[in-house]
Amino acid sequence: MRKDCYVCRSEGFNAHARVSISTQRKTIIATVNVVSNDSLSHQEVGLSESAWHRLEAQDGDKAYFHHAKPAESMSYVRGKLHGTRFSDNASHHIIRDITQGLYSDIQLAAFVTSCAGDRLNTDEVIGLTKAMVDAGSHLNWESDMVMDKHCVGGLPGNRTTPIVVAIVTAAGLTMPKTSSRGITSPAGTADTMETLAPVNLTISQVRSVVEKEGGCIAWGGSVSLSPADDILIRVERALDLDSEGQLVASIISKKVAAGSTHALIDIPIGLTAKVRTLDYAETLADKLISTGAVLGLKVETIFSDGQQPVGRGIGPSLEARDILLTLQNKPDAPQDLRQRSLIIAGKIFEMGGITVKNQGISLAEKILLSGQAWSKFQAICEGQGGMRIPPTATYKHEVIADRAGVVCYINNRLISKLAKLAGAPASPAAGLDMHIRLSDRVELGMPLFDLYAQSSGELQYTLDFLNEHPGAIQIEEDVL
């Protein structure tokens, strides 16, 4: 808005004021930026793209501007800061206001901070989870058992979901999987899957493929299962603040809203993974299980090694390649990715009562080796709109060992960063192809990984960053 605009002045809007904008069609909450040049006339406002879309605005629309009604639920946040617990009612109001966009970033940060660490007790976590479920849309399924999985994350290349869904649905279980896109990571399951088939499905498309094949691997974004969570995650990431309670509410609310009855949650533990210690993993597991139980979701957890990337490829196309090698039982399939997928699928079989305890993994392997998983995966891809061939990158650069020795450390965060800088996931073919794993013996000049990019600029920039941050892979010399 113009700084000297009549509305701006009479309403008393300053820069960053929160305003409600209404057209005949819709009302949204937005933040004001003021301009003092003539890029806008007095009766004119400009909207950001997201505001434009949320408002479903059209050129020449007449809009009405008012101060946004204050987010009254902030009083509960203030109360929390003075020691009052969140009641179910408080959580409900806070999440509703957040979903409606009434909270500014500053207020979101205050809420996230008020929940930081272990500040939420069990009742508060349950209340928050319920509130998040209520605030979003829900999916319902015919079958009385709906399987789901989740990985707490932090491991580049850890793309077990498509393999697990193929194995589990091949055995006749229902597994309608909705996955996310990479926001701070070089690829989300949706990004990787999109190189193999369409993932941007409508609810009815999801329904039809699940009816026919028993499962899918779709993008969750088209189905807004926990909109408040999507808003909060952005702020949590910016603050790099972990809140146990928020994490539990985030995971469980999405599974419940997705209509799942059983969920297996993989918690990788490692210095540069999201969960760094076994203690924290155990607390997290307890909270996930107990909160799930209250909301009617049967949760089981497994702890896994979080010290290094999984598979060889990092980035959508390269991860897709690993998935295909595994499903097609190729000899050069990454064994760690294969093994993790079999463990998870096996556990899901046991949860679903398909096998007795400890027999799940062998059934999973049988289904994989028989080729049933591969055919099922192809069928699902067809059901989602047709199988695709992942694109390949134009630029490649081999990064080699600057000394001989044993690989003693891999920094997951730096590896992810490199893949992102190379262009992933925006450029699906970009990323890293790892040639080494922890405790591998390397010789001077041996390739550590290949970098792939779609533009020479991005490749160069990634190499510059690599020179400034050589610590991604550490090689210990003179090991006896």
Added chain:
Amino acid sequence: MRKDCYVCRSEGFNAHARVSISTQRKTIIATVNVVSNDSLSHQEVGLSESAWHRLEAQDGDKAYFHHAKPAESMSYVRGKLHGTRFSDNASHHIIRDITQGLYSDIQLAAFVTSCAGDRLNTDEVIGLTKAMVDAGSHLNWESDMVMDKHCVGGLPGNRTTPIVVAIVTAAGLTMPKTSSRGITSPAGTADTMETLAPVNLTISQVRSVVEKEGGCIAWGGSVSLSPADDILIRVERALDLDSEGQLVASIISKKVAAGSTHALIDIPIGLTAKVRTLDYAETLADKLISTGAVLGLKVETIFSDGQQPVGRGIGPSLEARDILLTLQNKPDAPQDLRQRSLIIAGKIFEMGGITVKNQGISLAEKILLSGQAWSKFQAICEGQGGMRIPPTATYKHEVIADRAGVVCYINNRLISKLAKLAGAPASPAAGLDMHIRLSDRVELGMPLFDLYAQSSGELQYTLDFLNEHPGAIQIEEDVL
């Protein structure tokens, strides 16, 4: 920046990324907004006005963009959230990073939230105050006694400072007062004073008028005494979160940086004032006094009635009128404003050892009645660049009582809001002129206050708001 800009992609900037921008002259931290239309070309970026000025940019400048180095002191904030106290070193790093603009709004909100309520102990408040003083510029004065005052605020029209400075300096004490402009209030002392004389003085201008007259009433903005505080206050206001510790650090750091040796702090107590209870006022007073003592500032506090506005005028020009009436000893001077000014000036005399206890107020009154205060005020205005005549408003509207009875409640916040909507302080002549005070008897149709505005639109908008929010002044009927 363009969304598809090479730098944007290779650096991996998304919307809201924090970036460092460097020209040959300067480096600043800013937040990225991305555009996807052709308003910018590939090698082009647009800057906000504030970024443009802070960067001292010129058209055609070449600038370099990088990810801002993360605000490493955020780790202390995270630590605080997990129970670790702020060490002096932690406070120092946090305040330095905030001053350098390394903290995003989200991070500022997390820091403010981590200090909310009584989360800061005495040591932390002292450490924070020292850090704030170190981060800004300092003023030094010849005389070994430099008097100062402050009002914790929330009362519209409470403009005692110009009167107090005139009386105190007339008695020979040194009182170089730097004041703020109204940000959320309809007028700051600097806004009001500006209708009577220039307040936008350079340090050397301040020095010369203080040397000659012993005092001044200047805008503190030109002298950045506690830059971190100016940044934090904006976020605290947006959150409406009060942090005792932050408030104390904010007040004391500015007084110490201003070179004051003695400060009298007025704490108005009232339902719609900043301080609502006597208990809180007492805690606050203790912390102000003890923190001041450690930093070599002698602090005394007074509690005053915070139930209603002070004086009649609310808004720069109207408040200036009340100040002149008082300094000129006019019979229709607002007695409450006069009385408050005398009490404060009297206390400052006692702090400065000019009189013994309880004799200050009579000396203050003597100086006011003698006309010395008025001549001193005129001299200070001349010293600051020449006395001015406050502007008067074009539009006036009388708001009348809708019933007979006794005025039983006045909402300071709503009264301030009305004055702001009418255009104050941007339009200095805009605001309210109160005709009633608490416990006044009014008849149906009697004027309660006059509204003044510079545009009919602003006047109309204020009246609309008044109709929607009639609770600003409550009249109790059938009082016996």
